Amino acid sequence: MNKYKSNCITKTCKKNNNRDTWIIKENTHEPIIEKQKYDMVQKIKLNKKVITNVKYDYLLQDLLYCGYCKRKLQYKIYKSADRQTLLYDSAGFNCSVAYKSKCKNKTYIREKDLNEIIKNEVIKRLKLFEIDKVVNRLIEYYKENDKNMKKIKAYKNEIGKLERKKSVLYKKKCEQYISIEEFKSQYASAKEEIEMLDNLIIELCSKNDCNKLEETRIREIIADFKNGNCLENDFLKEIVNKIEIYSKNRIEITFNL
Numbered sequence: 124m125n126k127y128k129s130n131c132i133t134k135t136c137k138k139n140n141n142r143d144t145w146i147i148k149e150n151t152h153e154p155i156i157e158k159q160k161y162d163m164v165q166k167i168k169l170n171k172k173v174i175t176n177v178k179y180d181y182l183l184q185d186l187l188y189c190g191y192c193k194r195k196l197q198y199k200i201y202k203s204a205d206r207q208t209l210l211y212d213s214a215g216f217n218c219s220v221a222y223k224s225k226c227k228n229k230t231y232i233r234e235k236d237l238n239e240i241i242k243n244e245v246i247k248r249l250k251l252f253e254i255d256k257v258v259n260r261l262i263e264y265y266k267e268n269d270k271n272m273k274k275i276k277a278y279k280n281e282i283g284k285l286e287r288k289k290s291v292l293y294k295k296k297c298e299q300y301i302s303i304e305e306f307k308s309q310y311a312s313a314k315e316e317i318e319m320l321d322n323l324i325i326e327l328c329s330k331n332d333c334n335k336l337e338e339t340r341i342r343e344i345i346a347d348f349k350n351g352n353c354l355e356n357d358f359l360k361e362i363v364n365k366i367e368i369y370s371k372n373r374i375e376i377t378f379n380l
Contacts, residue, residue, distance in 0.1 A: 181214075182238050183366065184356050189218040190369035192226040198234075216368070230370050237374075242354055244376055245362060260361070271327045278320045278327075285313045285320075 129136045139145070154161070187196040192239055200214040215233040218226045289310060296306040366378040 163313075180356065181234060182354070182356055182359065183216075183234075183241060186356075186359065186363055186366050187216055187237075188365055188367050189226060189228050189376065190367040190373070191216065192220060193367075194219050194226070196368060199231075228369065230368060232368060232371055236371075239357075240374060241339045241363075241366065241376070245354065245359070248362065248378055248380065275324055275327050278324050282317055282320050285317050289313050 126139055128139050145319050181198060185195075188194065189196060195214040197219040198216055199215070201210045202208065203210060212235065213233070215231055216237065216278045218228045220226050221229055292301070292306055292313070294311050295301045296303065303308075362378060362380055364379050367375045367377075369375070
C-alpha cells in the first residue's frame with residue numbers, strides 16, 4: 124500500500140519513491156512458486172555480477188570525427204547474452220547523433236578494421252619523411268614508456284619523499300615534538316629505505332643501460348615504429364590531427380607532420 128500517490132485535483136497518479144512510507148503485507152496471495160525456491164532465486168540474483176562502468180582506452184581515442192556533422196564518433200562495445208563478458212571483437216564506432224536522425228552518416232565501422240587502416244596509413248606517412256627528424260622524439264617517447272624507466276622515476280620520487288621526511292623529523296626533534304629515541308628510530312628507518320631504493324635504481328640502470336641507448340637499440344625502436352608495432356594513442360596524437368569517417372570506403376586523415 125501507499126506505493127502510488129493520487130491527486131484528486133489534477134487527476135494524476137505518481138509512483139511514491141519513498142519506500143519508508145509503503146505498507147507491506149506479506150502472504151496475502153496464494154504463491155505461484157514455493158517460498159523456498161523464490162528465496163533461492165533471489166540469492167542467486169544478488170550474487171550475479173553485471174559489468175558496469177568499465178573504462179577502456181582504445182587506440183584512436185579523441186581522434187575520430189564524423190565526416191558530415193563533424194561531431195566525435197562514439198565507441199560502442201556489446202556484451203554477451205549473460206552480460207558477463209565484453210565482446211571486443213564486435214566493438215566499433217558510429218556517429219553519436221545518427222540514431223536521432225540528425226546526421227545522415229549511418230556507418231558502423233569495427234574497431235579492429237579501422238585500427239588496421241589507420242596503422243597502414245600512418246606507416247606510409249612515416250616512410251615519406253627522413254626518420255632522423257623524429258628520432259629524438261621517438262627516443263624520448265620510448266624512455267617515458269619503458270617499464271624500467273617508469274620504475275626508476277617512481278623510486279626517485281619515493282626517495283625525494285623520504286628525504287623530506289628526514290628533514291621534518293630533524294625539525295621535530297629540535298622543537299622537542301618527538302624524543303631523541305623516536306627521532307633515531309624513524310631517521311634510521313628512512314635512511315634504510317633510501318639505501319634500498321638506491322640499490323634498486325642501480326640494478327635497473329645496469330639492466331636497462333639508462334645512461335645511454337645503444338645505436339642498435341635506437342635502430343630497433345625506429346624500425347618498430349616504422350612497422351607500426353609500437354603505435355599508441357599518445358604517439359598517434361603527435362602524428363595525426365583528426366580522422367574523419369564518411370563511410371567504410373572513405374576515411375580522411377589530417378596529419379600534423
